[in-house]
Amino acid sequence: MHNIKLKPTFIKNKNVRNFTVMMDALSLSEGEGRLGVIWGRAGRGKSRTAQWYAAHHDCIYLRVVSIWRNSEAGFLQALCRELGVSNPPKLKDSAFFTAVHCLMDTPKPVFIDEPEKLPASYLDLFRDLTDMTAVPFVMVGEEELEPWMKRHRRVFSRTFQRLEFDRIEVSDVILYASEATGGKVKLTPEQAGMIHADSDGDFRMVKRAMINLVHVLNSRNTSAADNEVIKIAIKMGLK
Amino acid sequence: MVKKTLTFADRVRDAAHQYRGEPFGADQLAEKLNPNAQERARLHDFMHEVVTQKGEDEGYRFVGKKRAATEQVAWRILRFRKVVTIADLEELAGMGAAHARRWVHALRDRGIVTRIGGGAGKPHIWKLAHDTVAMPDDTAGRDPDHRFRAHRKGAVRKIGEGQNALREARELLMDGGKACDEAMAGQPGKTPN
Numbered sequence: 001m002h003n004i005k006l007k008p009t010f011i012k013n014k015n016v017r018n019f020t021v022m023m024d025a026l027s028l029s030e031g032e033g034r035l036g037v038i039w040g041r042a043g044r045g046k047s048r049t050a051q052w053y054a055a056h057h058d059c060i061y062l063r064v065v066s067i068w069r070n071s072e073a074g075f076l077q078a079l080c081r082e083l084g085v086s087n088p089p090k091l092k093d094s095a096f097f098t099a100v101h102c103l104m105d106t107p108k109p110v111f112i113d114e115p116e117k118l119p120a121s122y123l124d125l126f127r128d129l130t131d132m133t134a135v136p137f138v139m140v141g142e143e144e145l146e147p148w149m150k151r152h153r154r155v156f157s158r159t160f161q162r163l164e165f166d167r168i169e170v171s172d173v174i175l176y177a178s179e180a181t182g183g184k185v186k187l188t189p190e191q192a193g194m195i196h197a198d199s200d201g202d203f204r205m206v207k208r209a210m211i212n213l214v215h216v217l218n219s220r221n222t223s224a225a226d227n228e229v230i231k232i233a234i235k236m237g238l239k
Numbered sequence: 240m241v242k243k244t245l246t247f248a249d250r251v252r253d254a255a256h257q258y259r260g261e262p263f264g265a266d267q268l269a270e271k272l273n274p275n276a277q278e279r280a281r282l283h284d285f286m287h288e289v290v291t292q293k294g295e296d297e298g299y300r301f302v303g304k305k306r307a308a309t310e311q312v313a314w315r316i317l318r319f320r321k322v323v324t325i326a327d328l329e330e331l332a333g334m335g336a337a338h339a340r341r342w343v344h345a346l347r348d349r350g351i352v353t354r355i356g357g358g359a360g361k362p363h364i365w366k367l368a369h370d371t372v373a374m375p376d377d378t379a380g381r382d383p384d385h386r387f388r389a390h391r392k393g394a395v396r397k398i399g400e401g402q403n404a405l406r407e408a409r410e411l412l413m414d415g416g417k418a419c420d421e422a423m424a425g426q427p428g429k430t431p432n
Contacts, residue, residue: 008330052331055315063319082318086372179276 003218006211009180010052013172015040015165019049022161023057023109026136033130035158036138039145040165043202049165050111050140063113072125075118079110096129103133116141116148123155130158167201177210184223185213191230198234205237212236247278309334310342314374317346317367322355324362345378 019038026036040046047063054061060082068075076095080088083102089095103110110129115122130137139145150156173192177185187195195213199205213233217223245253254271255263265283274282313332317323328339343365346352350369357363 008326010330010333048331051316051319054319055312055331058315061315061319081370081372084372 004181004184004214004223006180006214007182009176010048011172011176011179013045013168013175015045015168016049016052018163019053022163023053023138026109026138026161029160031134033127033132033134033158034136034160035126035130035149035155036136036161036163037146037149037159038138038140038163038165039143041202042142043204044165044167045203046140046165047113050113050138054109054111057109059108060110061113062111064115064117066117069118072122075122075125096125100129100132103129103135107133107135109136109138111138111140113140114142115139116145120148120152123149123152127155127158136160168196168199168203168206169201170196172203173199173206176206177213180210181214181223185217185225187225187230191225191227194227194230195234198237208237209233247274247281251282309338310378311374313339313342317352317365318370321367323365324357326362342378346375349375349378351375 022036022038026034038046038050051061053059060079062075062079062082064075068078073090073092073095076092076099077088077090079099080095080102083099083106085098085102089098112126115126126137126139129135139149141148146162149159170189170192173196174187174189177187177192195206195209199209210233213225213229216229216232216236217225220229250272251268254268257271269279269282272278272282309332313328313334316328316331320327323343325336325339325343328334328343329336332339334342343352347354347365351367351371352365353368355364355366
């Protein structure tokens with residue numbers, strides 16, 4: 001029997017579908033400044049989904065780094081670079097207007113990943129950018145993101161769409177196992193449920209369990225996963 | 240009564256017909272059809288072959304949206320993440336492993352990415368060392384399958400041209416070479432001496 005290989009696979013689960021629907025809904029209110037919020041616990045696939053969507057739909061994706069906490073100019077320069085400006089201006093206001101000009105020229109949704117790391121003053125900057133360019137700004141972060149934005153009424157009233165990334169489901173585990181192994185490993189709902197219960201809906205942990213499962217199956221020279229093998233694969237993961 | 244099994248092409252045609260002349264995109268049609276992974280890959284071909292050509296006669300239209308080139312999607316992923324593995328490109332850009340490896344090696348040759356880790360059985364990790372903002376043009380279209388398809392298309396076209404030329408030559412010879420002689424002499428009605 002050939003070794004089973006785990007192919008990197010992007011699963012379009014319920015969260016991804018909701019994400020796409022949310023972006024479509026956000027595009028309906030074209031012509032006015034608007035924000036979107038996507039939040040959820042770590043490991044649910046928010047950032048990966050945002051990257052996947054942004055790459056396939058020609059959007060801007062910017063992951064916040066903590067050094068921008070005291071440097072709005074640094075953030076604006078990074079935004080300019082993402083917008084295709086090779087040498088962004090050093091001064092804050094020049095960088096701001098360059099970004100505005102670029103976004104007005106070629107309007108593209110902007111994803112800001114982990115904005116809750118930044119001070120609240122940035123919310124006004126995002127508001128100004130979306131108001132002046134009518135481009136949607138979508139914030140992607142963890143659970144504290146929504147309360148962080150809710151504290152600022154002027155900003156939250158511009159938040160047209162909100163989406164919580166939920167736990168992945170048992171059916172997602174079955175689909176992932178099948179697609180990533182090219183249909184060689186077919187889990188029963190009970191077996192997928194065991195992996196799902198251990199992972200607590202965290203996709204990274206499901207992926208880790210699947211890597212372990214494939215190792216065990218390859219070492220046994222079989223593709224038929226029984227409950228015992230699933231238990232071994234789960235135990236192999238770090239707690 | 241015998242139940243007719245609808246082919247995927249029939250389903251595409253039926254779904255397209257429901258728009259009754261209104262323009263629609265591939266994504267909207269995909270939502271209606273709910274295709275499996277294999278059908279989804281074939282949907283774009285069907286949109287061009289079934290909907291565009293026959294659709295206009297039957298009163299519906301197809302508004303095609305140009306798909307971003309895989310390398311362009313991979314380039315965006317590289318710029319977003321700054322550090323990638325081949326597995327990331329496979330997963331997020333939908334590239335094949337060999338295609339992704341070739342593309343990354345082309346970028347390495349131009350000094351755009353450098354390897355920062357991996358090797359000895361571990362996956363290589365590539366870092367964006369020099370951000371050129373726009374993707375270097377000469378790194379796109381290095382997919383040998385794509386080149387093969389382009390060559391095959393050219394070869395089919397040339398075979399068609401050759402067959403047409405042969406058919407014309409055969410028609411000329413059918414009337415005992417008279418028309419052929421006239422064409423050579425350039426004087427209709429007179430045969431060359």
